[in-house]
Amino acid sequence: MDTNFVSALGGGSGIDTTSLVKQLVEVEKAPQQGRLDSKKETLDAQISAYGILKSSLAEFQSMLEPLSDNDTFNARSVSFPETDVITPAALDADAQTGSYQIEVIEVAQAQALAINTAVEDKNASVNVSGALTISLGAWTYDGVDNDNPIAFAENEDQTALTLDITSDDSLQDIADKINGADSDVQASVLLVDGNYQLMISAPSGEDNALRISADDPDLNNMFAFNETLRANVTETQQGNDAELKVNGLTVFRESNEIKDVIQGLEFTINKASPGDKFTFAISADKNTAEDAIRGFVEAYNTFYETAKSLTGISTNAETNETSRGDLATDGSAKTLLNSIRNIISTTVPGVSEFNALTNIGIRTQLDGTLEIVDKEFDAAIADNFDKVASIFAPQTSSTSSYVDVSVGSYATNTVAGTYSGAITTAPSKGSAVGDTAPALPLDTVASPGDYTFSVTVDGVTSGELTLSGSFATADDLRTEMQSLINNDATLKEAKAFVDVVIESGGEFKLASREFGATSKVAIATSGVEFAAASGLSTASVSTNGSDASGTINGDAAFGSGNVLLPKIDTDPYGLNFTVRAGAPAEDFSFTYSKGFAGELSALFDSFLSGSGVIKTREDNINNQLDGIEDDQVSLDRKMDVYTDRLTQQYLAMERIISSFQTTGDSLTGLVDRLPFTATS
Known part of the structure; x- marks a missing residue:
């Protein structure tokens, strides 16, 4: 108041x-x-x-992100001609450079089977039941008109599917069951001349053709397409591989989506064009890395000017008056800026030579900003591009051809440098080896008996399996056994698979596909005739797998399967070491570098973190x-x-x-x- x-x-x-x-x-x-x-x-x-x-x-x-990615320094460009024969889809950063000539002889196509039974109502029951088995593999056709399939070789890399068909199922129900199965086989119900027919198609490729059989006569008569019965099924299209010539070398592929012929280049075959050859080149694209480096220098100078205005004293060019930045008396801000300047001016840890910005013509000026000396920079890009990459991007190397070093998900705090390692135990897979070589030829129909068996793979035991058929060679029998085992429902669910190989003495060896101490294979049960024919029995010798073991930088490493991990909280922790099978007990050294961009980014992360x-x-x-x-x-x-x-x-x-x-x-x-x- x-x-x-x-x-x-x-x-x-x-x-x-x-x-x-x-x-x-x-x-x-x-x-x-x-x-x-x-x-x-x-x-x-x-x-x-x-x-x-x-x-x-x-x-x-x-x-900094592009500079911390090796793909920036592995960028590629391709000069592709205009053609409707193939369409380029993707070019990876590490694509193999060189000149290539391509000629497309044949396109890949999928086998298609039409079930001749036609119905007026696609949702009406077809009144057949039983187990319908669809296998994938390659058919051998007769030499007369190449229309009659006479022998089938199952594809080891594909798993067969078995469908439970009930008497209430319609054509549409059966198509839905096929499409709903864990398989690349597809089915559709087509309207043809007023009636519905079932069409079953395989993935493209000669080795992905279909063989269909059933355990019920009526079901078999309607759907079977095999060596002995196929009267009610019409093969409307045979499965073929794509055939092309790359620099004169003939190459076959199952699909028209070609991803592994020329490393890093993906393309799609559109049509066959024999005699039509076209040439293109894949070359290193250094411009991507050069632009990223120049962008880094420009970004650093912008940042430095901002930070300097905040932490220092500036003079107005017109009035000659000085002004103090808001953080000019703040020790933490000044320490932060000095830490960044120190990394800019020092060598990159873990890189032995060509390991500083000055090596590629990047200099610090009197005012603290960076400049690029074009002559030196251009020479470094032209003559030492790989070394430029080692300055900026993360790098790993190993002196052992049996050990691959990779950066794991916990590499944030991994300390760059050169370290020592030692392998004391190589990883191995569990296996079971037959007592004798198989007795061949074998015809289970002509020589009936107990051909049942079961196997235990990585702690999981299959159901009862039955060997049946005629086998002229060891490879025929090997293929059938591998297919039987890997198509077992219990093993498939557990993802426990084996490879069946023929040892030097002719014996079969069943090897798990997993490395490590939990990798085990054993013959759980074996019928008398199966054991005599295959040489495998419950008495066959089983050998458990082993984990890789060794030391990393003097500390015992943790081994799991074929992977070694350094001791937690040691300098190399965060790196992963993959050891190949058969690795000898040997010492090796390895080097890890975060690269300049990685070191600087890690420093920024520490500045910007919650602590x-x-x-x-x-x-x-x-x-x-x-x-x-x-x-x-x-x-x-x-x-x-x-x-x-x-x-x-x-x-x-x-x-x-x-x-x-x-x-x-x-x-x-x-x-x-x-x-x-x-x-x-």
């Missing part, structure tokens, strides 16, 4: 005590309030400056700001008390003065009323 009611009513001293108190309080508060306001203004400016610094760091870090220097400093500033708020409350409270005290003091003075005035008024005219006095 600013109104002095005592003075307004004509009483008291006549002094404006309210205004006087206010002025005295302001004089008392001013220096303390000034200190608080100045400190708050400084801290607010520092918080804002750290926000700018973080944004600049994040933007600069994003420019990094920027977050710590921001928390400290915010705590100080909270303290200023508390000090402001305390000061305001103190000034309120001071105001009340001064107000009370001046009120007391006013009361005294008022009392004096009352006494004076009472004395006024007193003399006139005294005896023997008169006024003149």
